[in-house]
């Protein structure tokens with residue numbers, strides 16, 4: 001897929017924990033009915049956990065383990081989300097895997113419902129209405145600018161740089 005000559009030579013992030021037998025975990029795959037940008041925004045702004053995921057992860061610190069967030073645009077308004085949560089403790093604990101699979105699946109479903117509502121709102125609003133960014137959106141805003149610079153550079157053949 002794509003032109004191999006234009007592929008970046010950036011090293012692939014270390015995800016040894018995805019296949020290392022000393023680690024265990026769960027995976028999920030969801031097709032989100034929203035643009036990939038909204039999934040990026042969602043992962044960059046975890047302040048939504050305190051009100052969207054109150055019945056699931058809330059504000060628990062679950063990010064000290066290996067987490068893979070594979071976000072792949074399918075169309076302009078749909079996105080494949082490949083998710084994996086890995087841990088290097090309680091390896092082989094099937095009951096814990098089942099609990100994690102169920103609870104983290106609920107988290108993804110909460111995000112899916114919310115992001116699809118956002119997508120519908122974006123599609124239904126006049127083009128002149130822009131996003132209103134607040135202080136908590138600083139990370140999201142910066143990431144959007146970096147991504148846009150990379151897309152612009154790719155489009156002009158100038159090469160990508162963050």
Ligand SMILES: [Fe+2]
Pocket residue numbers: 042048049052053107111
């Ligand atoms: Fe979320």
